[in-house]
Amino acid sequence: MVLKHSDFRVPDVYADWCPGCGDFGIMNGLQMAFAELGLEPHQIVMVSGIGCSGKEPHNVKAYGVHTLHGRTLPFAMGIKVANPALEVVAIGGDGDGLGIGAGHFVNAGRRNLDMTYIIHNNGVYGLTKGQASPTLRLGLQTKALPKPNINEAVNSIQLAVVSGFTFVARSYAYDVRHLRDTIKQAIQHKGLAFIDCLQPCPSYNNITTKAWYSGEDRKDDNGKPQSRLYKLEETGFDPVVHDWKEDFNKKVAAMDKAREWGDRIPIGVFYKNELEPTFEKRLVDRIPFYMDRPPAKQKLCGENGLSHVDLTEFMEDLKTT
Amino acid sequence: MDTAANIFGKACGYGGLYVFGRREYHSNIKGLHSYFHLRISSKEVLANINDVDLLAAFDAETVVRHINEVVPEGGVIVDSKDTNTKVLDVPTFPPEFVEVTKKFMQENNVGETLNDWLNHAKQRNVHVFPVPYIDLLNQIGEKLGIAQISKITRMINVLTIGVSFALLKYDRSLAEKAVRDTFAAKGKIADMNVLALNMAYDYAEQNFKDGFKHRLTKVDVNEERLFLTGNQAVAMGKVLGGCRVQTYYPITPAADESEYLEAHQIMKTSSGEDEAIVVIQTEDEIAAINSASGAALAGARAATATSGPGFSLMVEGLSWAGNDEVPVVITYYQRGAPATGLPTRHAQGDLRFVMHAGHGEFPRIILASGDIQECFYDAAKAFNLAEKYQMPVIHLMDKAVANCSQTYKVFDYGKFKIDRGDLLTEKDLEGKEYRRFRFTETGVSPRVPLGTKNGVHWYTGDEHNETGHISEEPFNRRKMVEKRMRKLELVKKEVPEEDKLKFYGDTSSENIVVSWGSPKGAILESLDMLKQEGFSIGFMQVRLIHPLSTEQVKKALEGKKRVIDVENNFLGQLGGVIKEATGIAPSHHVLKYTGRPMTTTEVYDALKAILTDKASKREVLMFGS
Numbered sequence: 007m008v009l010k011h012s013d014f015r016v017p018d019v020y021a022d023w024c025p026g027c028g029d030f031g032i033m034n035g036l037q038m039a040f041a042e043l044g045l046e047p048h049q050i051v052m053v054s055g056i057g058c059s060g061k062e063p064h065n066v067k068a069y070g071v072h073t074l075h076g077r078t079l080p081f082a083m084g085i086k087v088a089n090p091a092l093e094v095v096a097i098g099g100d101g102d103g104l105g106i107g108a109g110h111f112v113n114a115g116r117r118n119l120d121m122t123y124i125i126h127n128n129g130v131y132g133l134t135k136g137q138a139s140p141t142l143r144l145g146l147q148t149k150a151l152p153k154p155n156i157n158e159a160v161n162s163i164q165l166a167v168v169s170g171f172t173f174v175a176r177s178y179a180y181d182v183r184h185l186r187d188t189i190k191q192a193i194q195h196k197g198l199a200f201i202d203c204l205q206p207c208p209s210y211n212n213i214t215t216k217a218w219y220s221g222e223d224r225k226d227d228n229g230k231p232q233s234r235l236y237k238l239e240e241t242g243f244d245p246v247v248h249d250w251k252e253d254f255n256k257k258v259a260a261m262d263k264a265r266e267w268g269d270r271i272p273i274g275v276f277y278k279n280e281l282e283p284t285f286e287k288r289l290v291d292r293i294p295f296y297m298d299r300p301p302a303k304q305k306l307c308g309e310n311g312l313s314h315v316d317l318t319e320f321m322e323d324l325k326t327t
Numbered sequence: 328m329d330t331a332a333n334i335f336g337k338a339c340g341y342g343g344l345y346v347f348g349r350r351e352y353h354s355n356i357k358g359l360h361s362y363f364h365l366r367i368s369s370k371e372v373l374a375n376i377n378d379v380d381l382l383a384a385f386d387a388e389t390v391v392r393h394i395n396e397v398v399p400e401g402g403v404i405v406d407s408k409d410t411n412t413k414v415l416d417v418p419t420f421p422p423e424f425v426e427v428t429k430k431f432m433q434e435n436n437v438g439e440t441l442n443d444w445l446n447h448a449k450q451r452n453v454h455v456f457p458v459p460y461i462d463l464l465n466q467i468g469e470k471l472g473i474a475q476i477s478k479i480t481r482m483i484n485v486l487t488i489g490v491s492f493a494l495l496k497y498d499r500s501l502a503e504k505a506v507r508d509t510f511a512a513k514g515k516i517a518d519m520n521v522l523a524l525n526m527a528y529d530y531a532e533q534n535f536k537d538g539f540k541h542r543l544t545k546v547d548v549n550e551e552r553l554f555l556t557g558n559q560a561v562a563m564g565k566v567l568g569g570c571r572v573q574t575y576y577p578i579t580p581a582a583d584e585s586e587y588l589e590a591h592q593i594m595k596t597s598s599g600e601d602e603a604i605v606v607i608q609t610e611d612e613i614a615a616i617n618s619a620s621g622a623a624l625a626g627a628r629a630a631t632a633t634s635g636p637g638f639s640l641m642v643e644g645l646s647w648a649g650n651d652e653v654p655v656v657i658t659y660y661q662r663g664a665p666a667t668g669l670p671t672r673h674a675q676g677d678l679r680f681v682m683h684a685g686h687g688e689f690p691r692i693i694l695a696s697g698d699i700q701e702c703f704y705d706a707a708k709a710f711n712l713a714e715k716y717q718m719p720v721i722h723l724m725d726k727a728v729a730n731c732s733q734t735y736k737v738f739d740y741g742k743f744k745i746d747r748g749d750l751l752t753e754k755d756l757e758g759k760e761y762r763r764f765r766f767t768e769t770g771v772s773p774r775v776p777l778g779t780k781n782g783v784h785w786y787t788g789d790e791h792n793e794t795g796h797i798s799e800e801p802f803n804r805r806k807m808v809e810k811r812m813r814k815l816e817l818v819k820k821e822v823p824e825e826d827k828l829k830f831y832g833d834t835s836s837e838n839i840v841v842s843w844g845s846p847k848g849a850i851l852e853s854l855d856m857l858k859q860e861g862f863s864i865g866f867m868q869v870r871l872i873h874p875l876s877t878e879q880v881k882k883a884l885e886g887k888k889r890v891i892d893v894e895n896n897f898l899g900q901l902g903g904v905i906k907e908a909t910g911i912a913p914s915h916h917v918l919k920y921t922g923r924p925m926t927t928t929e930v931y932d933a934l935k936a937i938l939t940d941k942a943s944k945r946e947v948l949m950f951g952s
Contacts, residue, residue: 026754072787084621182335301571301627
């Protein structure tokens with residue numbers, strides 16, 4: 007049965023985001039991507055952290071695990087390792103992933119589990135009413151801040167590349183088709199995929215607004231807004247590492263592109279490397295039957311309920327007779 | 328040093344002897360004083376005692392720290408080169424120990440060299456056996472064609488074992504077997520060590536002819552035995568109990584367990600298909616608990632292992648697991664605290680912490696093991712409890728039970744049953760509406776692993792409705808809180824008595840000891856000694872600390888003249904918990920918080936003093952360096 011976008015809706019849950027919130031776009035992008043990939047709700051686990059974005063799984067018909075602030079990736083890792091057949095999509099806010107959860111972000115890169123992580127990047131902590139998030143630039147003063155931001159922003163794309171994410175992309179919550187396609191690519195990627203999803207916060211970020219991204223302030227002679235966003239794929243940028251020899255230069259190119267901000271902001275795929283073995287592959291090297299009988303699928307006991315583990319080999323080392 | 332102790336213990340085991348070993352080490356890589364305290368007997372031994380019959384020292388510090396524990400007619404093996412060492416020049420002595428040492432020297436008129444100390448011991452009839460280790464190493468080097476002695480100094484371990492067994496007139500073939508076994512994987516190294524063992528044995532036979540009376544004699548046994556630590560027992564128990572994901576961040580004294588599991592990752596089964604446990608070293612303990620919870624939600628039996636500082640970081644995750652009814656197991660190895668505390672030393676100071684850790688009210692199970700065999704079975708049972716009652720289970724260990732080693736008859740684990748509780752499959756769900764947190768009479772809602780067809784549901788750290796979506800409705804909130812909490816009543820009702828409380832000795836006596844965790848061995852041995860002297864006393868070991876079997880505890884303690892609380896902490900935490908639950912306060916406390924476990928000697932002394940009304944209400948124990 008091929009499911010439609012609407013089959014991934016959750017009608018009995020009211021999505022309590024502000025009108026105009028980018029979370030709606032991301033929700034639609036996810037539902038469309040799942041439907042177009044032919045996935046069924048039970049095959050997907052959406053894992054989220056805390057914040058407005060944390061509620062995203064409640065609005066998508068799929069297994070949903072709404073966890074703690076910053077801990078999205080550890081939960082996702084546990085789920086994926088226990089059952090690698092699951093399609094795990096972790097999502098979280100910029101504060102969640104790059105502030106309180108930054109340690110997990112970096113270490114997730116080291117493992118390269120075959121799953122997807124999407125950060126809702128709006129520059130503010132929305133749910134606590136507008137404090138500066140780790141992606142808000144130095145000196146900016148969004149409307150709830152008593153003073154301009156005293157910290158410099160972290161560049162999530164660059165951090166993902168150096169941390170070892172093997173698919174690094176950016177999209178925009180209001181370009182739902184681009185977002186949908188990016189999510190599809192991320193899910194299909196063999197390895198850990200990261201999407202930095204730019205997202206206006208209509209309530210608290212009065213600087214990088216929808217109007218700002220779409221260039222309402224810089225119209226051409228015909229009065230047409232000149233969007234600040236441009237698509238990497240339309241510039242001939244090739245993010246794919248075809249051979250390990252290319253890897254360093256591809257990383258440098260991705261990081262160089264990630265420096266662009268202001269009047270020209272790239273979206274699309276910055277870096278992609280499927281040569282790096284996934285964590286699952288690394289486990290298979292140790293446990294040949296891991297994919298067939300992962301932790302969640304082992305029997306543990308026989309028909310009689312007795313634990314069927316044979317501890318002889320353990321005990322042999324410890325015997326004193 | 329660990330290797331030496333293991334070889335020694337194994338060799339004794341091969342001779343049918345029972346061994347109890349305690350490992351003491353500083354929080355450092357090399358240099359500071361470490362030792363292994365072994366007790367050997369033809370009968371089962373459950374703890375250490377204060378008296379030392381034979382002290383084998385690798386350095387001057389060991390002699391200074393332990394020589395006064397050596398009893399008359401006991402012996403000291405020393406390195407000849409150390410005998411002229413000026414005791415106060417030992418660079419590793421901290422200033423507070425130098426003070427004590429100086430005082431001892433003044434009060435007992437002991438001179439400044441190690442030789443003076445040894446002579447002082449000789450006056451107490453202690454035998455001194457100086458061994459020229461360097462000469463022996465040179466001879467070994469010559470035989471093996473190794474010019475650089477530094478390459479084989481590690482063999483001093485084995486030389487000491489050779490000398491010890493020669494003094495004890497123990498069958499040297501058993502020692503040889505233990506050496507070969509220990510170095511089995513290392514080929515030539517085994518031969519080299521056997522040579523060293525025999526040279527030392529010969530040296531001692533030829534040079535130390537008189538005096539030392541202690542003997543170790545082989546005993547015939549016709550059962551298979553194990554010599555293992557609590558860490559190893561827990562690792563095996565976890566595998567037996569179906570644990571298939573273990574997460575951890577390195578911390579003493581917990582990490583040994585995870586490393587052991589990783590080394591034995593793939594296991595055979597009687598069904599023919601191998602199974603395996605995935606062990607993940609996470610970036611911190613926060614990731615450890617939360618990834619274990621994730622794995623548990625996906626349907627794997629999952630655990631993490633840590634100590635106090637790590638558990639402190641896990642607390643938010645614990646609260647989430649309680650709220651979301653996650654069957655996750657946390658093996659908690661207590662060590663000296665607060666803060667970094669005594670990172671390699673023993674304590675039982677975290678009972679209150681594990682009972683109350685986590686914001687909000689949620690159910691949990693706390694199961695405390697008192698000996699290595701209990702560690703094994705409890706580690707397995709923890710997963711049944713976690714899944715049956717769908718709540719976090721804290722398996723409470725301590726450094727003593729984790730790092731001590733003991734001889735046991737091979738565990739007969741064949742009857743251990745896996746009970747996954749109310750777990751639904753895809754088929755059970757067909758055509759039905761599933762609600763993860765369905766309100767039920769017992770509070771336990773049927774569980775479905777993530778990924779199961781027909782079972783889509785949600786989890787959230789927010790308060791939720793039956794489906795798992797966020798709900799802040801007061802009536803739902805009340806029902807959900809009560810649903811979670813009432814599962815504890817079921818735990819109390821269903822957990823077998825022997826897993827809640829264990830009774831020993833004369834429980835009808837007016838005197839009863841209450842305790843938990845590793846003091847058990849020393850208490851049991853003390854009870855035996857007291858019984859032989861005609862004292863009547865019982866012992867209640869609390870195993871299921873939470874939820875506490877209040878009624879049974881009350882029944883056991885009511886009307887007693889002396890309720891003696893024995894614990895390795897300052898506050899007498901279990902005593903406090905019992906008082907809170909039953910209104911019965913301990914009449915006496917026997918406490919120890921030096922970072923060292925209790926010995927039978929000191930527990931016996933304290934209990935006897937209490938029974939004869941010669942003790943204070945609060946006896947504080949001090950033995951052990």
